[in-house]
Amino acid sequence: MAQLDLRRPARKLGRKGWWLLGALLVLAAAIWWLLPRSAPAPTRLTQKVALGRLEKTVTAQGSLAPRDYVDVGAQVSGQISKVYVAVGQQVRKGQLLVQIDPEAYQTKVDSDHAAVDDLIAQREKQTVSLALARQQLVRQQGLRQLDATSQEALESAQAEHDTAQAGLQSLAAQIAKARATLQGDQLSLKYTRIFAPIDGTVVSQTYLQGQTINSSQTAPTILRVARLDPMTVEAQVAEADIPQLKPGMRAWFTTLGDSQTRHQATVRQIKPTPVTTNDVVLYTVLLDVANPGQSLMINMTAQVFFLIDSVAGVPVVPLAALKPLALDGRHYRAQVLVNGQLQNRDVEVRLATRSQAAIASGLKPGEELVLSSQSSGKRSNSNSGMPPPPPGG
Template sequence: MFAAGWYFWGGNRAEGQKTAYLAEAVTRGQIEDTITAVGKLNAVRSVNVGAQVSGQLISVKVKIGDHVKENQLVAEIDPTPSEKRVESAQAQIDNLYAQLQSKQAQLKLKELNAARQKTLLASRGVSQSTVDQANAELAMAEADVKALKAQIRQQEAQLDSYKVDLGYTNIYSPMTGTVVDQSAKEGETLNAVQSAPTVITVADLSTMTVEAQVSEADISRLKIGMPVYFTLLGQPHKKFRGTLRQIKPTPQTENNVVLYNALFDVPNPDGELMINMSAQVYFVIGEADNVLLVPVSALIRKNEGTSDDDDKASYSVKVVKDDGSLEIRPVEVGVKNRVQAEIKSGLREGEKVVVTSASSTADGDGKSGPRGPRPGGPFF
């Protein structure tokens, strides 16, 4: 709130000049120094729930806006092709086990034959070549058994893969949240060969993330953990508060303007915050309540080598005394924005400080001097 202004007239007889002063009273109130930005709301966490196998989508069990729990069944793909592949793989395994049983019987026979030939060789009943032949046939039988066992392991792994694919025909939500989008409809054929087609999107709307775009001129003033709040277009007077948690290091450039994305989270227990809402964001550099305030135009910077934002900068103000004369008084400045400044010491509430002044030549009689407030009362 701005204070009323008063015009005061003072002069210098020697120089024949008179000066009009626009002064404002020192008030008490609240002040904050902020950096403003525009942002968008999004869910703090969201996931696209897709199909991992190809097939016809025969059922979608949820709709947009529904609340789902983790591991809840949300859609089904026709399981018939996957069931047939499982059945075929199981039949091939059964066939391989039958072949293995036959090969193991032959291996047993070869083992007995090799042992017999070895015994006969000791009694000179057979030649060495006959024994060697029996040993070779035994080794071949052992190799056949090993090969069949390897085929069985391979086929069992393939069967497990088919069973997994069969399980993928039932699609479950990976998280608790709200269905915010549905990309596929019942009856559509989904092709999951190259990528996983999205069926629905689930988002956790209990906490929202605001992503604000901050100019490169202001980004150095932001600090992780600083307070921040925003308002909505539909609720300009309600403040949603949070804490800055991240500044993305890679900027975006729009129309040659470099913008950095600053993120913070806000709770959304009532669900009034929605995805893609526009937010007017305020990063709070400093704030104070129930303090003395003056217009920033009343400050006179004493340290010429420092900037207005420098903590070492010192200031003074011109105070209008009761007789209309001016007194330059040093003040200690606290929080300061583009409009007002907090005065920590040096002024009292109700005192008037000069915000603008203008000089002109005195009247012909040369009379000038301090005078009280101009008739007509306060100037607004």
């Protein structure tokens, strides 16, 4: 019986054997590549539907200003001799604020009094002269009737009487003029004392004590007195948003220093004349806001939100999770997970903003809304691609 000689070395593969081995490896790789494989389970991002509140707003930038204020000016020229108040001080209507040096105006008033008194004295003297001229005229008229005097003497007496009477009338007019001058100078003297026109707060001061003001051309403003409750927000609104606004509508705003506090306001007026800034047409909208604690101050920056519409107690979801079905902005399609299975839902939107939607029907609280869905694998089964190259060469 023949025996295998284990000491004999194995036969080496020839060139043909190596090519055969390579072909087998390529065939095995191709079969592995073409074998059907199940697609990886998709990864879905979901969110539970919850009830909430949604507001649709128009935003604008604005600043705060007092609603009621008065610029307290000077009606006479002169040096400010005394300022009785300071910026920030509360004042009452009729309170003395500023004293302008009254000396020059007091001198005019005294001179006017003297002029009036002098004219009154002249009027009394002229009254006596008129009485004497009247007596002379009556005497001459009697003598003329008796033919005891000449016609020339009668005419002379008549002329003296008329002259005295005209002089008396002239003095009466001069007295009236002097009294008018006196009244005007007394008014100017009164204007040297400047009083608060309203209850409020001194919010600015232009002239200081010792400065000289000139009111000959314009009335210079010395102080501004303002009521700080209520305040006004002057918001600059783009022309595209103006048709949505109207007087009386609600709004709210936050300030630059306190973005967490909402201040409720009401639209009072939309000014008809726009301003143009960097080729953008803006309209000024005035809003009134209560300020009982005076925490709101002049020129504070305000981020204003005009409330166009709002809804509460309805499902609120991300708008990006909905697919529009029509151009009416109300009908959409959503996907929800029910027992692990995708389900399409037609939903109706009650109110939508740029990022969220309030649902009128089609979704219920607690349901799993699919926000996005994508495969976790990089490749699914496909016969279109070339197999990878075999190992080796």
